[in-house]
Every structure is written in structure tokens, then in C-alpha cells.
Amino acid sequence: MTAPQKTSLSLALILLLFLAALYPVTHGFRALSADTARRIALADAPRPLPDLPMIDAQFRQFPLSGLPGPSGRWTIATLAYTRCIDICRTSASGLAFLQQAILESRLRDRVQLLTLSFDPAFDTPEQLRRYADQLGAQPAHWRFATVTRSSALKPMLDLFDAIVLPDGMGGYDHNAALFLIDGASRLMRAYDVNQPDLVLDDLLAMEALQ
Template sequence: MPEGMWTEPAPWIKFLRKNIWWIGGTLLVLMITSMRFFLVRRPPPPPIIGEVPAFTLVDHEGETFTRDDLLEEDKVWVVGFVFTSCPSTCPAVSRAMVLFQEQVAASKLEDHIELITVTVDPETDTPEVLKGYAEKIGADTRNWRFLTGDSDAIEGFVVDGFKLAVGEKQAIEGAPGVYDIAHSIKLALVDRFGNVRGYYSIDDEGMAELYHRSLRVMRIREEGE
């Protein structure tokens, strides 16, 4: 080609020139997206606020259940407190736990999160009664235990272990044979090492927080983290 004659640029150069702003903008978006992945900071797990002590209780199948059994499962635990003849708050607690279990199942986390319901009326709530209660509320007992025991064991578990008060049986005026027992309606979150990580209300906001905190605690692999 004679010297000084203009040469037409290659097709890919023409494409770059024509689309330079679009290409630059796309690369910028991709770069920012990639940086966000590396800069994102997971919030710390909820702090340890207590520890579940040694206990020996009995589940709805009549099988002994202890703290060692809990730890051997290597799961996160959500614990609620009810009694089966409760005329006031307990149905709401159990309903919230059923919905939570359904959420866990939908997320395919049944192998990582377990539920426990503990009665505060062990004199009435035998394993047989608890089994019937579990069926009544629609609980999936493959990853949900209902626990009872003698009065001292229950008191030790609830009061000494979870630092929650349990009242005496109080007859309800105008309702013969019906009584109430004051107790916490919050759900406790326990990590795989038996540490209590928090208490959560059973309203929508509290249950959403419990679910996300459960996921965070589920990732903990070292005791004391």
C-alpha cells in the first residue's frame, strides 16, 4: 500500500469506538458488584447469655432426653414453654413454632435446626399427653421434641437453665377446673454447644429475627464464638 494511504480500522476497533460508553458502564457495574461481594461483612452472632445446664427429661415417646443427647445432635435448638391445658398464651406459642418449623422445612434446614417444647405442668403433661398434643397442633416430630419430667427437673431446666420464671397454678374464676400458670412465652435460641443465644417474641417481627439469628448461629463452628 502506498505511503500515507489511510487504512480502515479492524471491525473490532470500530465496535469499541462505537460502543465505548456502553462497554465502560457495563465493566464499571461488574466491578462494583464484585467488590461488594468481597466487602460485605456478616453481622456477628448473637452473644452468649447463658448455658443450658445438665438435665434429664423424658420426651413424648417416653424416651429419656439429656443435655448430652442435645449436644450429640449437633444442631441449633429453638425452645418454647407451654402446658397442654393452657387457656391463654400457649396456643399462640405453639402456633408460632409450627409456622417456624414450616419455614425451616421450606428452607431444607431440618437437619440443622431442632425444636423443643417443654411443659411447665409436668404433673398433667405426661409423655402420652404431650404426644397427643403434638398431633393436635400438627407438629412434625421428626425434628421437634416435647419434653416433660418431674417437677424438680422441669424447674431446674426452665428456671435455673433459662433463667425464666414459672408461676404456681392459679384457678381461673368462673371456670371450674381450669387453671393458668404464668410463664414466659418467648422462644429461646440455643447453639450447637448448649449456649443460650437469645429470647425472641412470637409476633411477626420476633419470629423473623429468630429465623435469621438461627441461620447465623447455625454457621458457628467454634465454641465461644
């Protein structure tokens, strides 16, 4: 075997090993970004909500697993923090759009919205309530909550595959999505924050099948 042939074979083996390593983490080459991988992972295997202790803007405490309530409502959730001035605004706009659409549709009693803060030290119930008021949220349809103890924060972030990093200026860099939680307390789907219309279409389609 000549030297060029050996080099070509070595490169081919390296490429093969790279592809073999890439296959599982990209869900069979279906996902080449973390957000796409999350969407595929949830579609393939919905996640049950854990019993994380939460408190909302009305000072009501509840386990995250009890989110659907006795009526088994679906939930559209997002993660944010109230001091955010960039991507959280996009998420909030998406939920505001959904709130209006839900109130004007047959989904009114079937779906609730939820903003979960990952900044519990600053986002107290009082701060969450001020933030909710700024967004025009109706408490019966759009809740704002955070964890009641710091040890519950990482499990919450892990559940949603949320990446949150200090930005060096007192805030955070983080990814974002809109999440569908079904009436059986399962995290089912993730959507791009720029696609609340797709979320609404899916909700209406699922409601029609009930």
C-alpha cells in the same frame, strides 16, 4: 441553706440512690422489663444447659444438656403447658411457622424445635403426644418434653428465667419467649414469641456463616 434548698437536695439524693439501685438490675438502664433484661443477659452471657432429666412424647429419656445430639443441631425452644389457652397458642403458632420454614430450607438438618412443659403432673408423654398431634408437629423436627422428676422443675424454670404462677383456676399465668440453644448446649438468645420471623432470619444468617 434554705428549707426549699434542703428539700431539693434531699430529693436529688433520693433520686441518685434510686438510679444507683436501678442500674445493675436493668443492665445499665438497657432493660426496663423482665423479658428485655433476659434477652440482654443471655446475649451478654450464654448459659450452659444443665444435666436435667427429661422425657419426651416418644418416652425417650435424655439429659437437657444432650439436646443438640451428636450432630450438634441448634434448637429453638419454648416453655408451655398443654392446657394453656392464651400465650402458649402464640408460642405454638410461632413454632409451627418455624417448622414449615425449616422444612422448606437448608436448615432442615440443622435445627430442631422443642416445647418444654412445666406441668409434668398433667403433661405426661401421652398427653404431650396428643398435643403434638394437634399442632401437626413432625417428631423428627419438633419434640415435646418435660422433666422426669419434680426436683428438676425449678432448675429448668430458673435456666430460662421463666415466671410461672398458679392462676387460681387450675392453670398458670406465665411469661413466654422463643429461645435459641446452640450446638454446644448453650442457651444463647431469647426472642419475643411474636417474632418467629426474626428467629428464622437469625438462623439463616448463622447457617450462612458455617
